[in-house]
Amino acid sequence: MARKTFFSFHYSPDCWRAWNVRNSWEIKGTKEGVGFFDNSVFEASKKEGDDALKRFLREGLANTSVTCVLAGSETSARRWVRYEIARSVIKGNGLLTVDIHGVKNSKGFVATKGTDPLALMGLYRTVNGIYLAEAKGGKWVKYGDYTRAIPENDLWFTAPATDTVVPFSRHCSRYDFANQDGRNKLGGWIEVAAKQAGR
Template identity: 65%
Template structure:
């Protein structure tokens, strides 16, 4: 059975690197990506309105079991990457971070390592319910693009017990594509994320 993976990344800065990583993934047997869009499709959806883009991203995540964050310099602060992370948590997808700063762009340059996007988002408990939080200007705040409670039973990891935010990175693995031979190993990394989430 093919593993369907959603690839999340910063389009403007990292599409070339992300494309190369994605191609190494789909070249393997039984690997299918259903969440890789070129920047023109993404920008067209964004131009309509925010609700249209949110619908577009939710549809991209349909029928996927893993969300792979291809992380460059500024991926961690991109609003729509955070939305894809939030919807992946709600959906129950496995999550992993793959740093791609060491992958050369079309001009042959690598980039600076950015923060782990999964360390910029977390969960906390308030009034008996679980909510998403995001790190903004050094402070944890309730996640602004999805304010509803998340059923504890929908989480594949232990829910937080207090109002202290638990970063999503505490439950997910992170890898370096260039240094850890991602072209050969990304399939195993994605399978590990799926296994952790019971997917």
């Protein structure tokens, strides 16, 4: 079954790689990928302010069931990738990371492998509820772009039991597009993530 999938990535360094990954999937006949934005549209929303950009990204996630984080060298620290991950968790999307550093860019170069973005975001429990956290400066802090509690029943994975942050990578798979035959397997990876989330 084809899944409507939001692709999250760091635009400037990885757009060429991300387009190649998505196009390889569409060649297989799925044509269910969304979340690829023209940079001018993204920049225009950014100029309108953070609230406009957040709304733009939430609208991009609408009607999707899976979020595929295409991870390059610098993706894990990107604020708006983190926001897309946070909103995906709130929405109940399946999640996975696909490393794309090994895909050649427009000049024919590969990059160095980056940190899994899903390892630098997670959830923790307080007496007031379950909250998002992100890693900054080598420690966990409360996530600043969404500060409300997340209802436990909205989570497709086991909620944290304590105030120790549980990263999303503990529940989600990570793959390497270049080294694990992503051209032929990406659809299957996405399907696994969808089923894990009950989507």
